[in-house]
Amino acid sequence: MTGTRWLDDDQQRAWRAYLRMQAEVAARLGRQLQADSGLSFADYGVLVQLAEAPDGRLRPFALQRDLQWEQSRLSHHLGRMQRRGLVDREECPQDARGAFVVLTAAGRAAIEAAAPAHVDTVRRLVFDQLDPDEVRALERIATRVVDGLNAERRPA
């Protein structure tokens, strides 16, 4: 190979703009959630999944699959959320290795209280800035990139 293939100008600009958007949007959303509800963005993700699940109960490995988190991250995070009373752990009769994570009443109250302001922030920061074509383009771009990652992960 005769040298590194760098990004061309369009790619360079797109990448820097993306990085800035990504960092700022994440920071804003995190701060808004923390300030208004005392939840982190990570907490929010966990609570959403549990709230959507029947009985607010999920096996950790299912949660892991949905969130695409590292197993140990999830385990640590659930531990902290449990200490704060947002979730609880139960034993799993079907598989003695396993466990259940269940949403507590406080956890459900927290997500229900947090959701409106959070959604509103997402819309204000992101979707109010984009026309419908751009929204579809964003989905298309993100889907393509994610599909590319998955193709790499498990080669044909």
Add this chain to the structure above:
Amino acid sequence: MTGTRWLDDDQQRAWRAYLRMQAEVAARLGRQLQADSGLSFADYGVLVQLAEAPDGRLRPFALQRDLQWEQSRLSHHLGRMQRRGLVDREECPQDARGAFVVLTAAGRAAIEAAAPAHVDTVRRLVFDQLDPDEVRALERIATRVVDGLNAERRPA
């Protein structure tokens, strides 16, 4: 107000796809950098800025402006990078409160060694999946969102 305005279906799908792309791309890039060069993505950003600066020297507040980091994050991070020998701190004669951060020889070597594989990973994960129109759309979307944030930060 009569209730929360949720996201419509297009927005919902775009948002979930974006979140997944964001998380996965960041994770992959971080792991690649760490594995191949022992640098974090944050390290990489700092080193790029310093390498582009004359004499590899910058005032911390300038670095902060470029990276859009919190001041204390930068301070902590520079401390860790200094311990690892990637950067050094010098006093600033013009302003006794201030300081300079300077790229060490090891720091310059690290960024030069890391860049090719990193850029290659960015291209492989992102730009190889997108056609030129999508690249331009990504830049446009990101720019719009960032501009929206800035407009909020300092209202007219």
Add this chain to the structure above:
DNA sequence: ACGGAATGAATGATGCGTCATGTAGGTTGA
């Protein structure tokens, strides 16, 4: 039936990010 491999999950160490706060030095205006 049993030994090895795979699975579900927890833990300790360590680096990262934020908040609140501290401190020294500069700037401004009455």
Add this chain to the structure above:
DNA sequence: TCAACCTACATGACGCATCATTCATTCCGT
């Protein structure tokens, strides 16, 4: 000129993310 204020930067505490490791249980081939 000097008090009030602002700016540049550092620090301690604490929650978060990752890696490596560990452990119990289940699965599976022989």
